[in-house]
Amino acid sequence: MKYAFAQRTRNFQSSAVRDILKVIDQGNIISFAGGLPDDDLFPLEAVEEAYKRVFESGKHSLQYGLTEGFILLREAIAERMAQRKNIRMDTQNILLTTGSQQAIDLFARIMLNPGDIILTENPTYLAALQVFQSYEAQVIPVESDAFGMLPEDLEKKMKTHLPKFVYVVPTFSNPSGKVWSLERREHLLRLAKKYNVIIFEDDPYGEIQFDEAANYTPIAALDNGETVLYTSTFSKTVVPALRTGWVMGPYQIIRMMAQAKQAADLHSSSIDQQALYYLLRDFDLNGHIAVLRAVYKERMHAMLNQLQRLDLPGLEYVVPQGGMFFWVSLHEKINTKSLLPKAIEKGVAYVPGSPFYVEEPKHNTFRLNYTHSVPEKIEFGMSQLVSVLEEAYEAITTDKALTEI
Secondary structure, eight states: OOOOOOGGGGGOOOOHHHHHHHHHTTSOOEEOOSOOOOGGGSOHHHHHHHHHHHHHTOGGGGSOOOTTOOHHHHHHHHHHHHHHTOOOOOGGGEEEEEHHHHHHHHHHHHHOOTTOEEEEOSSOOHHHHHHHHHTTOEEEEOOEETTEEOHHHHHHHHHHHOOSEEEEOOBSOTTTOOBOOHHHHHHHHHHHHHTTOEEEEEOSSTTOBSOTTOOOOOHHHHSOSSSEEEEEESTTTSOGGGOEEEEEOOHHHHHHHHHHHHHHHSSSOHHHHHHHHHHHHHSOHHHHHHHHHHHHHHHHHHHHHHHHTOOOTTOEEOOOSBSSEEEEEOOTTOOHHHHHHHHHHTTEEOEESGGGOSSSOOTTEEEEEOSSSOHHHHHHHHHHHHHHHHHHHHHHHTTOOGGGO
């Protein structure tokens, strides 16, 4: 039978990361591909105890919930964001979502008409690009460096294109791992107010910072509550399976997103939200995050030690200050997508960089995750990857085609 799908489905694309994970899950592969926290660090006992408290609270806990989300959890998030991020908003300005990914989708749904323009970094979060393209938006990249969007190019494109919003991941970004300077954050906010443009700030990794004394001020904390939507998630700090995120910002936008959510799923899992409330109330989440930071920092250095041993022309990377990823550039003649099957044959996987680009993809880039593997696996996996890279470099220096490797 021939199915008459909506025209917008022509813009749907499969995630390059998910496609790779399907392949590597079938074999004994050391994966640096996914953005996965370590299962062994999940607070199982605390999560189990939190669910027990939900059931002990009575059968009403199994009833339908509010679209906006469990009120006690929203209150706890509001308090936590004020304390940890200096973002101060009332509970009516907070919407609980099925992961922060749903927050991106709901915001795009209420804001975008076909052809509307969004400004982003380049490269940027792959799954956000999938959402924007599914709503037939035109995504335009802004020139950036290690400190964020370049002010001149940002203002030029705001003035020329009048975008609906700017999407940014300014703290430990995915995929590049960069951290915006405070000056660039402030400049973006000033321009957004000048040109009446909303900022959508995505911050899933902000709690995983390796220097506890460092202060990475969210753009939302610089705002008066009118210009910035801020979203984050418990997936990286508690467990991904809870699929609980939140978005906070101007009430008019949050209210419209809640109406869109009613049409999508009525509300996210209320039993999971209640469990998270009890966990936040009774569990030392800050202490748990401190453990995550220490462990992930050690693993980052294990991967860094292997990268530092490489002496390859064109090799570039930034040492992460937090988050979950290394972003690596190689010689311009190396195509990391073509090289991936060879790496998988050697028992190691990464994500090629090209799908993360809005335009003019750099095929000599790739992303490495260090949070899901213990140092011993990182060392062995990197040794296998190094051998693949060295073969590729040998091929280009002897004028062989990369596909012949």
